[in-house]
Amino acid sequence: MTTDKTGAPTTVTAEADRFTIGVEGQTVGFAAFTDRDGQRVFTHTEVDGEFEGRGLATILVGEALEQTRSAGKRIVPVCALVANYVKKHDEYADIVDPAEG
Template sequence: MSDVRDNVEDQRFELEEQGHTAFAAYTIEGEVIAFTHTVVPSSLQGMGVGSRLIEGALAAARERGLKVRPECSFVAAYIAKHAEWRDLLA
């Protein structure tokens, strides 16, 4: 998604909304990106911000040819609910 940006320096994908930033932290080892932690500020919860963030992060991983290891429960649950991303699982 065009709104989601990869903050390479901080190793996290970010999505800014209403002056707040949601993020999904990651590490990359070889061809595998591990999503370790997702944070959605309380003021943004329930608005689909986390889902948009993860969709953008997964799209970026696919574009780069990376496999995904969802260490974060939010990312794991998102992939479980959206079969179109399961081919990315490491």
């Protein structure tokens, strides 16, 4: 189990078109995506304002990318937050495709 910067346990859940992150039983953020031709296109990531600064977006994106790799899909980081994450984490470089302008 992963905890945020306050020590609160977090839960990341895969849904049909997004991954959500929950803290203390409350869904507080999501990373939206679209699957196409073996790619998972991440379009938007958001965490509720009152939960910012706790590292939740980083936890959410990290878990979403791990599950994407496990599913055998390639990552297309349209979302700026996902793009920044993959730039800092070389372990995903082999499965990242450029976002088309």
